[in-house]
Amino acid sequence: MSNATETVDSTLLSTLDPLNRPNPPGPISASLTFAWRAMVKIKHVPEQLGDVIMIPIMFTLVFTYLFGGALAGSTAEYLRFLLPGTLVMTIVLLTVFTGVGLNTDVATGAFDRFRSLPIWRPAQIVGALLGDVLRHLLASSLVIGLGLLMGFRPDGGPFGVLAAVGLVLVFAFSLSWMWTTLALVLRTPSSVNVAGLLLVFPLSFVSNVFVDPATMPDWLQSFIEINPVTHLVTAVRRLIHGIPPAGEVTWVLLACAALIIVFAPLTMRLYQRKS
């Protein structure tokens, strides 16, 4: 018995480092490591991509064929108007799952271990958001690929499409901080999901995603005018169709900065204090 113990001890001892650790990784390296974690998890649990695949397909098909003829005379004409909108709506909706994911993480012991490591503290969240960029890119490709199959032709060409998708991803990254804040306040993943969707639906529906707001009542129009999603949709439409955007891109980037300035520090404060 004591002999067996000694062997285990000595094997273990031989693998133990002396008491000096390597220098902790920098902010970028730590964030990328967490992004790698997100990738690995997708590889092992591909089911979690279900929403990323289903939501864009559903939105594009349903809205085009259901409303297209009635709203714009023909589905082809409507698709030209709608597709940039479904692109935005899909990605905005998917950002809510970022919050759901973080809330799930908090409930596990892994969260405590990460917080006890000598790393840049936002790395866990920034890394998860970077991982989401890939999910969002996948969803964007699905929307655009499906659109192309259905006869959508972007006048702005590949560069216009790339610029539009890029802008959507930047907005998604910024908006996600709102959900990470929510994730650290609310108790369960499902309550984050419900609260997130309750906020996301007015944000995406009460905009110019589906129709030109010109015929809507004034009070609704005034909300639509300040809704950042409206400006994002306009910018994306113009970029995709090769029309130079007016002030919308600046407007969107300012909204992104505002979202990050408010919600990133709030998230980090909650992250540090989480008990």
Add this chain to the structure above:
Amino acid sequence: MRLAIEAAGLKKAFGATQAVDGVDLEVPVGSVYGVLGPNGAGKTTTIRILATLLRPDHGTASVLGHDVVKDAKEVRRLVSLTGQFASVDVDMTGNENLILIARLLGFTREAARARAGELLEVFGLADAARRRVATYSGGMIRRLDVAASIISAPDVLFLDEPTTGLDPHSRSQVWEIVRALVGNGTTVLLTTQYLDEADRLADRIAVVDHGRVIAEGTNSDLKDSVGSATLHLRMASDQGRREAEMALRHILGPTTHTVSDPHLLSAPVPDPQTATRAIAELANAGIPLSAFSLAQPSLDEVFLALTGHPAEAANQAEEPEKQMEEVV
């Protein structure tokens, strides 16, 4: 004496519950320090404060001279935490979990991969290395968890109930790991509900109850503070015990008590001489013994004496015959 952990007057409340209510600790470098107490005594909250995961409401704490609140980042470079609930990601493989933590500690990609392989081998997880942790048994998850804590040997390791829910084999493996780490210079602070665990592993023990340290010292200090030693006598037959109780009444007094084992008789004794007299008396009376021992009181008895209530129902079965030596 250099201190690895120093805490003074730590307090932490959650709403109306005072989880930690004035904890003082002094843990010497290179020792194993046991924090022993029942569920809800404040053990986990204390360990989370020391590992920089919680800010105390009052009081101060430092790890190797670094304040856990003001100098949290430096503390995180020195400590590792194995929480009460497995702190590994069940959606990743064992190998990926270790590589993740190694990378976050600053290992290069190659070094992280090598270190992960090495630890999986030592911890008997090499065969399961490429399986998702969700498929692991409780003992395997705990070993992986401890492996993740020692990817680079920390100066101070916090283990929150490291063996709760483990089978005896996994349990003794964790103990071996702790001993090896301490041999390597790591200071270990572990919380436990198991009295024998604290007794076997810890150099010093703090007994906590309702957020306070109610006793502190080495195992023997604690037992001494409770007073007398305990004499355990194992009878050769069932009838023997009743006869022995009669024969020893005038030596051991009315406090003689019996436990559920029909062959076992235990009694507190003020000194070793009383024990010798009792054994001689049994020999004179011709009552055969199969074994006897004179032991310090068990930590169970310590806890009962200190708090007035037993530690935990699950631990009541801590049998004294473990310490018995066979009579030749």
